[in-house]
Amino acid sequence: MQISKERPYLGSRLTASRKTSVAVADHDKSGLDKLVTALGDDARIYSAAPDVSDGGQVELFVAEATKKFGNLHGLVNCAGIKGVGTPALSENMMIAIRTMRFDCQVGCAIVVASRCVVAPSCIRGKQPVKISTMDHPLRATLAAELHARPFLKLTESVSVTHYAIYAEDNPSIHETLIHALCRDTGIPMPAEEATHYSVQSPSGWYLKWERHTEFSTFTFAVPRNDEDYFNDIAIQGLPASWFRQIAGCRFVASRMELLAGDSARTARNALRQWIDGPILVGSNVLGGGKVFCDWSVRPDGFMRFLVIDENFREEQGGRLLQRLYEIETYRMMALLALPIARRLSRDLDAVHASLQSLMRSMDAQRADGDDSQLLVNLTHLAVRVESLSESGGRFSASRAYEKLVLARIHELREERIEGMPTIQEFMERRFAPAMETCRSVWARHEQIAARIARAVDLLRTRVNLAQEKDVTRLLAGMERTARNQLQLQHAVEGLSVAAISYYVLSLAAAAFRALHVLSLPIEPELAEGLAIGPVVLAVIAITRRTRRRLSKRDVSDEGHVIRPLNQSI
16 A cells, blocks of 8 residues: 555544554654644554564553553554565554554544554544454464564674573573563563563663573674674673573573674674674675674583674574574484483394393294293383383474474575585584484484394294193093093993882882782782883883983073174174
């Protein structure tokens, strides 16, 4: 949109609402002055020319507007993104007033961002201004993630001090530190749950804070107007109490100097005065400058980077500094896995020796020894290896950080300076071997775990085969016992027939004697002798019939049990 055409419309509409207080921000200072003049009534107008892409300047603008009006009730933002040409909501402005009330009404105070066209009728009603409800709740957050960590915007020589804070056992320290710094230095607080924050302090230094998954970074920058390089100028205004809070948590500390013009040529000619480590690393970068460093931590606890601006284009200096301190920060985070890898390597040596001993015992013992005890020992060894897997997350994070380091180095577009290694060459010699060590140790852990699993499977198979042999022998013994019992049963059946016949004949003899006493013409002895044959035959017939009936019942019962199993199969 054309600003010159729209500002009179803005002035006339705002003038119509005489009770509305307005804070106006525009990057065009001359156009902003004309707008304020057109609005008149200076008591209800506050104007400033911050860069709305800079969160720090926006924070100060909103803080001053709040101080003047007491409270802010709405935001009208028609700032366009350069190169797109469509209005877009400024995330930094929204973050700055996220916690304020939005009950728009007559007499409220509103904030108007740069390049604005506003219709005050939207604030004269009783309904608050609403963002489109068509969007998914996460759309704005995820879209803003692409612009969450902008580069430093540097157009002159600057001195930068960078800290990375890592505290594995105290994750809340990151928010505690940024809140303490804001409180002690008088700068505005970041929004709740913010993961990045930038602000310009009243003392002149610029702060950029970023909250990462495992660590946070604090980057301080100030203009450099002297030649006392790599001193404390960027952190002179920080309270001593803040430094006491980061004791034991400072994981990276770097000092960087971005020099241009005559000071750059002077520093380049006296390079060893400022970078005096054992190995000087340097290269031409981004087609317009040079970088020098030694990747050594000096006695003051800082690492030094000297950047020479020979012909950087807009914002290249800030992007380069950010890439350099990200390389160092991600490198250190990647190397967190190295001490773990060394300790894990010693543990794996002991596990490997135990595994070899068990495998030899298993081979020598074959199937005649105590395989169950070998299986127990292998299971204990598998548990021991599994307990070493707790470091898997650290090794995965290390691989991710390594990829970030390599990507940042690639973005430098390095060209060799004769006589010194480039950053990429230095990392290939010093950093890459450490990462290979981590990868090889973790691969060895996986191999040993797989070997133990295979050994357990083999031994379990052998134990199962031995158990099957024992079961087969047991079943054969049971079969012999059953066969013997059957033969004994057949032998006993003959005796049973004789015994039953004897008892039946005894009863018959008693009956015959009773009949003889009753004077019936029966001779008991003769009748008993004649009854022997029929009684024995009858007992034999009854016994066989009973056996056939029981056999049929057994077959029927077995059929009832087996038939459902067959149906289910």
